[in-house]
Structures are given as C-alpha cells and as structure tokens.
Amino acid sequence: MNKTLWICGVVLVMSMVLIGMPGCSKKSIQSGGDSQSTQGMAKGGSSDSSKSGVGSFPDTGVQSGGGGLRGLDKNPSEERVGSGTMLAKVDPSGSAERQMDEIRAEQAASSAAGMRDVYFAYDSWTISEDGRQALSRDAEWMKSNTSALVKVEGHCDERGTSAYNLVLGEKRAKVARNYLVELGVGANRLSVVSYGKERPSCNEHAESCYQQNRRGHLAVKTGK
Amino acid sequence: MTQVKLISAWFGGALLLAGVVGILESGAADVFLEATRPDFQKISLGVAGIHNAGGPDWLGGRIEEVLKKDVQRSMVFDLVDLPSLGIQTPDVGNGMGVGSKAVFKQAAEKGVSVLVWGKAGLKEADKEADVNMEGFVYDSGSEELVGGKRYAGSPSVVRQMAHRFADELVFRYTGEPGIARTKIAYVAEQGTARELFVMDYDGYDARQLTADGFLNLMPQWSPDRRFLIFTAYRNRNTQDIDMIELATGKRWTVISLGGLNITPALSPDGNFLAFASSHEGNSEVYRLDTRTKAIQRLTVNPSGDLSPSWSPNGRELVFVSDRGGGPQLFLMGSDGLNVRRLTFEGDYNAAPVWSPRGNWIAYVCRTHKEYKLCVISPDGQKRMQLTTGPGVDDSPSWSPDGRHLVFSSTADGKSQIYMIDADGKDIERLTFQGTHNSAPSWSPAS
Numbered sequence: 079m080n081k082t083l084w085i086c087g088v089v090l091v092m093s094m095v096l097i098g099m100p101g102c103s104k105k106s107i108q109s110g111g112d113s114q115s116t117q118g119m120a121k122g123g124s125s126d127s128s129k130s131g132v133g134s135f136p137d138t139g140v141q142s143g144g145g146g147l148r149g150l151d152k153n154p155s156e157e158r159v160g161s162g163t164m165l166a167k168v169d170p171s172g173s174a175e176r177q178m179d180e181i182r183a184e185q186a187a188s189s190a191a192g193m194r195d196v197y198f199a200y201d202s203w204t205i206s207e208d209g210r211q212a213l214s215r216d217a218e219w220m221k222s223n224t225s226a227l228v229k230v231e232g233h234c235d236e237r238g239t240s241a242y243n244l245v246l247g248e249k250r251a252k253v254a255r256n257y258l259v260e261l262g263v264g265a266n267r268l269s270v271v272s273y274g275k276e277r278p279s280c281n282e283h284a285e286s287c288y289q290q291n292r293r294g295h296l297a298v299k300t301g302k
Numbered sequence: 303m304t305q306v307k308l309i310s311a312w313f314g315g316a317l318l319l320a321g322v323v324g325i326l327e328s329g330a331a332d333v334f335l336e337a338t339r340p341d342f343q344k345i346s347l348g349v350a351g352i353h354n355a356g357g358p359d360w361l362g363g364r365i366e367e368v369l370k371k372d373v374q375r376s377m378v379f380d381l382v383d384l385p386s387l388g389i390q391t392p393d394v395g396n397g398m399g400v401g402s403k404a405v406f407k408q409a410a411e412k413g414v415s416v417l418v419w420g421k422a423g424l425k426e427a428d429k430e431a432d433v434n435m436e437g438f439v440y441d442s443g444s445e446e447l448v449g450g451k452r453y454a455g456s457p458s459v460v461r462q463m464a465h466r467f468a469d470e471l472v473f474r475y476t477g478e479p480g481i482a483r484t485k486i487a488y489v490a491e492q493g494t495a496r497e498l499f500v501m502d503y504d505g506y507d508a509r510q511l512t513a514d515g516f517l518n519l520m521p522q523w524s525p526d527r528r529f530l531i532f533t534a535y536r537n538r539n540t541q542d543i544d545m546i547e548l549a550t551g552k553r554w555t556v557i558s559l560g561g562l563n564i565t566p567a568l569s570p571d572g573n574f575l576a577f578a579s580s581h582e583g584n585s586e587v588y589r590l591d592t593r594t595k596a597i598q599r600l601t602v603n604p605s606g607d608l609s610p611s612w613s614p615n616g617r618e619l620v621f622v623s624d625r626g627g628g629p630q631l632f633l634m635g636s637d638g639l640n641v642r643r644l645t646f647e648g649d650y651n652a653a654p655v656w657s658p659r660g661n662w663i664a665y666v667c668r669t670h671k672e673y674k675l676c677v678i679s680p681d682g683q684k685r686m687q688l689t690t691g692p693g694v695d696d697s698p699s700w701s702p703d704g705r706h707l708v709f710s711s712t713a714d715g716k717s718q719i720y721m722i723d724a725d726g727k728d729i730e731r732l733t734f735q736g737t738h739n740s741a742p743s744w745s746p747a748s
Contacts, residue, residue: 131559131581135592136545138524139572146748147466147473147480150439150449159455159463165500165509166551174495174515177538181494201628229539236712237673239653239666239696240520240741241565242622242629244533244541245578245585245606248562271539272562276496276517283712 180301184229187298191219191226196254196294200235203249205257209294213254216296217261227299230255232272233279235288240274247272254294269299344380345475347373347416348409350391355423357433358457362422365435365464369418371504372468372482377705377723378475379416387412394419397438397447410442417442418471422463425454433457437467439474448474461506478747481701485745486708487511487521487530488719491738498530500548503701503708503744505719505732511546512553518544520697520741524568527745531556531566531575543577557590565609568592569616574636576600576619578608587621589636600638611656611663612636613680620644620654620663620680631665633680644682651676653697659704662724664688666696675709675722688726697740700724702747708732710740 148157194212196205205213220226232251234243251270259265280287349370354362373379384391389409394402397419409417420437438450451470453463462483469480484503489496495515501508511530512518521532527548534544536555543557543566557563561580568575575590582599585606589598601607605625612619617636622629628649634641645651650668657664660680667676667687675688675695689695693713700707708721719733719742733739 130595131557132590132595132597133545133554133556133558135556135575135590135595136524136529136547137572138526138529138568138592140526140746147470150451150470150474152447152449154436154450154452156434156452156454157466159453159459159466161459161462161507164549165511166547166549168510168513169551170513174493174513177495177515178493180538236717237694238650238668239609239673241578241609242606242624242652244519244562244564245580245608245624248580248585249606269539271535271541273517274519276519277494283715 183300184297187300188296191223191298193219193228193296193298195296197289198250198292198294200237200288200292201246203246203253205253209254210257213257214261217258217263220258220263220267227267227269228258229297229299230258230268230270231277231295231297232270232274233277233291233293233295234275235291236275236278236283237288238275240276244272244274244276247274250292250294254296345378345415346382346413347379347418347471348382348384348387348389348414349373350384350389350405350409350417350419351393352419352435352437353393353421355421355434356427357422357424361424361433361460365420365422365460368461368464368504369437369468372465372480373418373471375504375706375721376468376472376480376482377703378472378478382412382414384409384414387414389414391419393421395421396436396450397440402440406440406442406445409440410445415442416440416471416475420450420467422460424457430457433460433463435460435463435467437470439471461502465502478703481703481706481747483748484702485527486699486719486732487523487743487745488710488733488739489519489521489741490733490736496738496740498532498546499739500530501732503721505734508733508735511548511551520565520743522567522743523745525570525572525746527748530743531568533564533566543575567610567612569612569636570614571616574616576610576612576636578610587619587638589638598638600634600636601641609653611654613656614658614660618680620656622652622654631663631678644680645678646682647685655698655700656680657700657704657724658702662704664698664700664707664724666698675707675726677724686726688722688724689729697742699742699744701744706744708742708744710742 193216196209196212230251232247234247255268255270278291280290352362352366374381394405417440422435425432425434432454435453439448441448451467465482468482472480485500487500490499496517498511498518498521499508516538517535519533521530529545529547531545533541536542541562542555543563544555546553559579559581563579566577578585579588585608587601587607587610589600603625607623609622610619619636620633623632629652631644631651631654633644648667652666654663654665662677664677666673673694675698678685693711695709695711698707698709705724706721710717710719717738717740719739721730
C-alpha cells in the first residue's frame with residue numbers, strides 16, 4: 079500500500095517536472111486504446127496528441143544497480159521475498175467486447191458491399207491482373223456509394239518476421255490504395271493500415287493458407 | 303574471411319566442436335561466450351537436497367527442482383548429480399554439525415567444488431502461513447562454509463526464493479547479478495486479439511498486462527524494468543507506440559505521428575528512443591530525445607528501414623533495410639552517420655538484436671526457405687546459424703548475461719516461446735498454453 083502511494087507520488091512529481099519544462103507544455107498524455115486511467119499523470123490540452131505526436135516520457139534510466147542481492151552470510155538474517163517485479167492486475171475494461179462488435183459490424187458492411195480482397199505473391203507487393211480486377215470492382219462500388227469510407231488493410235503470411243511483415247503489409251495496403259485512387263476514388267475516403275502477420279484469416283502452415291493471408295483487405299468503415 | 307557455420311547444434315558432437323574450434327582459430331580476440339572458451343571451467347556444483355522441515359510434501363522438492371534448473375541455466379556452474387557420484391545427501395542442518403564434515407569431505411574428494419543444501423518449511427501449521435527457506439553453501443576449494451540465506455514469504459513465492467538463492471550463488475562466484483529473477487514480456491493470442499503478458503524467465507507465472515481486445519505487438523523493456531514500450535493500434539486504425547507501467551497498469555501513447563510507428567527500442571541509458579515510422583512516406587528509423595522530445599530522422603532513402611537495436615554503449619544502432627531488395631542488416635552511428643551493410647549471406651536477414659556484451663548480433667536469417675536464428679559479429683567476420691529444421695523463428699531477444707536467447711518459433715506447430723543457449727545448444731520450450739505466443743523480450747537484470 080505504502081509502496082503504491084509512494085509510486086503515485088513519484089509519478090505525480092515527475093509529471094509536474096515534465097509540464098514545467100519549456101517546450102513540453104503542449105504535449106499531452108494520450109490514453110492508448112482503452113487504457114486504464116491516467117490518474118496522476120499530466121493532462122495537458124485535449125486528448126489528441128497528434129499535434130506533437132509525442133507523449134510524456136518518464137525517466138527510464140537505471141537509478142541504482144545492485145540487483146537487491148545482499149550476498150551470502152554466515153549468520154543470515156531473514157529476507158522477505160515478494161513476487162519479483164510488481165505487476166498490476168489487468169483491468170478488464172469493456173474494450174475487448176466493443177472492439178469485437180465493431181469488427182463484426184465492419185465485416186458485415188464489407189461483405190454486404192461485396193468488397194473483394196486483393197492477393198499478393200510471396201515477398202511481393204505488386205498487384206496482379208486478378209488483383210486489378212478485384213480493385214476495379216471495389217472502386218466501382220465506392221464511386222456509387224460516395225459516402226462510404228474504406229480502410230485498406232495490408233496482411234502477410236506467417237513467414238518472415240513480425241516487424242518486417244508490418245512494413246510489407248503497409249506496402250501492400252498502399253499499392254492497393256494508390257490503385258483505387260488511380261481508378262478515381264477520392265484519396266480522402268481511403269485509409270491504410272498494416273496488420274502484418276498478426277491477423278491471419280487462415281492458420282495452417284501451408285501455401286494454400288499462406289496465399290489467403292497475403293492480402294489487401296478492404297474494410298468498409300462503420301463507426302469513427 | 304573466416305565464416306563459420308554451425309548447423310544443428312543439438313546433435314552437436316564433432317560438427318559443433320569443429321565449429322567452435324573454427325571460431326577460435328579465426329583469431330577471435332573478443333572471445334565468444336565464456337562457456338565456449340576452452341579455458342573456461344564451469345564450477346562444479348552439487349545440490350545436496352532442500353529438505354522438508356514440515357510443510358507440504360512438495361515444498362522442498364519444488365525449491366530444489368527450481369534451484370537446480372536455475373543453476374544449470376546460469377552456465378556458470380556445472381550441476382553434478384551427487385547420488386551418481388556415491389555422495390549421500392542427508393540433512394546436514396546448518397553445516398556446523400559433525401555429520402556434515404563427512405559429506406563435505408566426500409564431495410571434495412569427488413571434485414565437487416561447491417555444495418549447496420537447505421531446508422524449507424512452514425512458519426506455522428497453517429498451510430496459508432509463510433514459507434521459510436534456508437540455503438547453505440560449502441566451498442571445497444577454500445574448505446569453508448561460505449554462508450547462507452534465509453527467506454520468508456507466502457507459499458506462492460517459493461519459486462522466487464529458489465531464483466533468489468540461485469542468483470546469490472551466481473553473484474558470489476562471478477559478481478554478476480544472475481538471470482534467475484529476470485522476466486520475459488511477450489504477446490499472447492486471446493481470441494483474435496493479441497495482448498501483452500509477462501512471465502518468469504523460466505516460463506512460469508504468466509500474467510496478463512493488457513486487455514484491449516485488439517493488437518499489442520513487440521514489447522520491449524525500459525532499462526529500469528519499470529515499463530514496457532510496444533506498438534498498439536488505436537481504434538484499430540493507427541499504429542502508435544505506447545508505454546505501460548508494470549506496477550500500476552497505467553498506459554499512454556508516446557509516439558503517434560501517423561502511419562506505421564513500430565519497433566521501439568530505448569537506449570541503454572534511457573535517454574533516447576529509436577523507432578521506425580512511416581509518417582513521412584516510407585518506414586524510416588528515427589531517434590527521439592526522451593528529455594527534449596526532439597525527433598531526429600536517422601535514415602533517408604525510399605526503402606523500408608526498421609527494427610533499430612542499440613549497441614550496449616549506445617553509440618551504434620543495427621537496423622533492417624530493404625534498400626538492396628530484400629531485408630538486410632545495416633549498422634550506423636546513433637546519429638545516423640556512417641551507415642554500412644552488415645549481412646551479405648542470404649536474401650532475408652531481419653529482427654536484429656545486439657547482445658548485452660556487444661560481441662554478437664542475433665537476427666532472423668532465411669536459409670533454405672526457413673526462417674532461423676543466426677548470430678553475426680558486429681565486424682561481420684563471424685557468423686553462425688543457431689537453429690535448423692522447419693518452422694518460422696522470430697523475435698530473438700538476449701538474456702541480460704548474454705548467455706541465452708529467447709525467441710518464438712512455429713517448430714512445434716503453433717507459435718511458442720523457446721530459450722536457447724547463445725551457442726545454439728539446449729533449446730528449452732517455455733510456453734505450452736494457448737494458441738499463439740510470440741515476440742518475447744527478456745528483461746534487464748535487476
């Protein structure tokens with residue numbers, strides 16, 4: 079208990095120091111996704127940190143080494159052992175359910191619109207002839223549904239690293255977006271996001287599955 | 303140029319030996335790991351039982367089992383099996399009694415350098431009561447009872463008692479803090495979401511840290527072990543870099559420039575954050591001064607640059623770039639100057655991590671269409687492949703003592719987390735639950 083209070087105090091003081099620093103007054107704390115409360119942290123300006131794009135930063139350098147080891151002792155005194163690194167209990171916010179609902183709504187809207195995915199070859203972000211046909215169909219729909227906003231998601235198969243696949247996924251999403259723009263869809267109606275290999279549509283370790291995962295998926299936005 | 307390729311380390315034998323000799327003959331001044339040095343002698347250590355002094359039946363055995371594994375993983379000690387040497391392991395109390403002398407003598411004669419034993423029990427008869435553990439150490443070389451430790455805590459922390467004691471042993475004989483109390487952060491699948499977890503370095507006691515129902519990716523530790531920094535998706539649309547404080551669960555966004563913001567890595571002193579962002583078009587490597595908030599762009603080219611990892615002295619970064627076609631490792635100063643390519647073998651080299659001792663960079667290399675672990679020296683002169691066989695290996699991360707790597711692999715089907723010695727020996731699977739565990743990151747030593 080005392081320790082929690084102490085940490086809150088430290089964070090509070092640290093936040094005040096950060097606010098007081100020149101050039102930092104505009105920076106705001108953004109609660110990521112649906113995070114736990116930011117109590118004790120600075121709340122500068124709006125919750126949108128996009129102006130600066132940089133949030134507050136604690137001092138993460140190592141203050142004291144030592145490792146908490148006291149050495150062996152001929153007459154050892156008793157040491158109390160805790161669970162090691164103190165970990166907060168996860169806050170089961172309603173976020174997971176809300177996200178699931180939104181994902182389902184997006185999927186329903188996309189299939190109702192008959193949006194077609196564009197598939198890519200291994201390691202590639204070049205759009206094939208089949209891909210161009212799929213995107214032409216998608217572009218037609220967007221031109222006749224002028225208020226619809228579409229998110230172009232880039233996906234990869236499980237081969238390769240998580241990090242590089244995020245970059246590869248973004249390349250795939252961007253070529254698909256650019257082609258839609260070429261076909262006359264307003265760029266402001268299209269957003270891109272890469273999910274790399276983190277949201278596969280198929281989970282087997284086989285080429286038949288891999289090719290389904292190497293895709294640009296067009297999701298019709300339903301909410302914000 | 304001598305290039306050593308170690309294949310299939312587990313079946314070791316002659317091939318492994320040849321490989322190690324090869325490295326040493328290549329004039330490696332900065333010797334690999336002590337464990338592979340011919341003049342390195344592990345200290346032989348025997349555990350003469352953690353005896354039950356009351357308490358549940360499992361208590362002493364549990365502590366002994368955890369302690370023995372810690373001792374082995376330390377790679378400082380050679381764990382000897384006392385019964386197979388004919389050494390009896392009676393309860394010798396605090397080692398001051400007459401009976402203990404005989405055991406010490408016997409162990410010394412059999413070449414056991416360090417003898418460890420102890421006892422554990424409950425403070426009271428109540429099974430919720432605190433556990434007491436005592437551990438003692440005898441050194442054959444100096445023929446003395448070195449000393450011991452006394453621990454108390456709830457029954458839920460008996461593994462931590464063993465870990466603490468193991469780290470004290472490593473500290474006593476090397477001056478290093480040991481790794482038995484370190485943690486591994488990782489990503490686990492929950493439904494279609496991926497959430498952050500933290501577990502003990504041996505795979506036990508996994509705890510969930512996030513529950514926002516979407517993607518939380520590639521966590522990295524802050525140098526002080528208080529925070530994780532990772533990629534998160536705000537409203538599923540934008541990739542930001544978030545931080546979470548472990549003790550409080552407090553979480554906030556630190557980088558939200560637009561576009562892809564991934565692969566954050568704090569410098570060893572915590573003063574800089576290197577990361578990749580595509581907010582100016584394609585993915586480039588940036589460096590944030592965490593005190594002034596000034597952002598400096600370090601790479602400038604139309605290809606993808608990502609995955610920066612700091613050298614232990616903070617002066618250099620290794621990163622991935624596909625400026626030559628496929629992804630390759632490059633080095634640069636932490637100011638972005640003096641860029642040079644490090645890897646030339648194979649057409650896919652990614653996810654580099656600089657070892658805490660500075661002498662190796664581990665990464666994912668593609669060979670024969672499989673994604674495996676490799677290590678390369680920062681001068682590019684020495685290279686070894688650590689893993690073989692089918693499955694996608696990903697996200698290597700060094701133990702703070704530089705003797706092990708943790709990584710994810712689909713070798714057993716689903717993606718799970720494994721530990722491997724830095725020389726490619728002794729693969730140990732750490733996760734068994736769930737459908738997908740990935741992106742492990744080893745904490746600094748405390």
